[in-house]
Amino acid sequence: MAIVQLTISALPAHVRTARLMATAVARRAGIAESALDEVRLAVGEACSRAVEAHRVYCPEQPIQLKLIDSAGPPGASSARGRTVPSRVNGGDPGRFQVVISDRAPAKEPSDGAPFEPFPVDPDLAHLEMGSITPPGGVSGMSPDVGLAVIVGLADEVNIEPKTDGTVVTMSWPLNRGGSDDEAAAAG
Amino acid sequence: MDLKLDHHTQDDTEIVIVEGEIDVYTAPRLRELLIDLVNKGNFHLVVNMEKVEFLDSTGLGVLVGGLKRVRAHDGTLDLVCTQERILKIFRITGLTKVFGIYESVQEAIDKRKSK
Numbered sequence: 105m106a107i108v109q110l111t112i113s114a115l116p117a118h119v120r121t122a123r124l125m126a127t128a129v130a131r132r133a134g135i136a137e138s139a140l141d142e143v144r145l146a147v148g149e150a151c152s153r154a155v156e157a158h159r160v161y162c163p164e165q166p167i168q169l170k171l172i173d174s175a176g177p178p179g180a181s182s183a184r185g186r187t188v189p190s191r192v193n194g195g196d197p198g199r200f201q202v203v204i205s206d207r208a209p210a211k212e213p214s215d216g217a218p219f220e221p222f223p224v225d226p227d228l229a230h231l232e233m234g235s236i237t238p239p240g241g242v243s244g245m246s247p248d249v250g251l252a253v254i255v256g257l258a259d260e261v262n263i264e265p266k267t268d269g270t271v272v273t274m275s276w277p278l279n280r281g282g283s284d285d286e287a288a289a290a291g
Numbered sequence: 292m293d294l295k296l297d298h299h300t301q302d303d304t305e306i307v308i309v310e311g312e313i314d315v316y317t318a319p320r321l322r323e324l325l326i327d328l329v330n331k332g333n334f335h336l337v338v339n340m341e342k343v344e345f346l347d348s349t350g351l352g353v354l355v356g357g358l359k360r361v362r363a364h365d366g367t368l369d370l371v372c373t374q375e376r377i378l379k380i381f382r383i384t385g386l387t388k389v390f391g392i393y394e395s396v397q398e399a400i401d402k403r404k405s406k
Binding site: 116149252253257 | 312314316345348351376379380
């Protein structure tokens, strides 16, 4: 198992940094090329959400990203520590996992109901575009939209809203075949 | 790359050319441009996204915001996009039902004028 950790200030400019790093590490880990865009977008959404929430509640606090290549012999991740939440992937090796932790207070979205794809109303009445960003929202759009995108992109996802912050854990299966060339290309 | 914006008039339609990444950092610039265009009386917009390399929900929010503004004036905001990686986020969020998405600027203009 290999881990790359990144801590960023709650600044929009650093969301791109997080995206770039996550994509590079995912490519090196052996994620299928077709899934790299999903990783990039999902990490961007999670970080955008975290940055917006921090800007409202705790702008001085950093946001943490953990990029975990959990490939290895069966049971390796659980044997080496608790950095991989076993409930997310069942301790199953061979996955690339991203854990994004913020420190902004959060509540269970939608009373704990599972996230559904963004409900579309052609009259746009439910969209509050151009308005002031709500706490935890992303530039005027409901924070649930970003989370719905994450759910739509990640192969597995776990979102834990707590009073002292939210932990978004996402994972994708690794595709070790042909990863060497891709890793070399990532430089 | 960063966000690059340009615009010009074609067939009574304001064409907005977007190049680069639209995210939480750059999206405010696109929002300002759309607001400025609408405030100057441009109510039929086509946003050409063929050179967009990245789009997240923040960018979607700005586009929806622009759509709401032009609709308030009985206007239109259509998109030009053929990139699967960009279209995917529109599908996930269901926004393909909200925006007119075309393969070329001319197609978007022709479609609007034929309505």
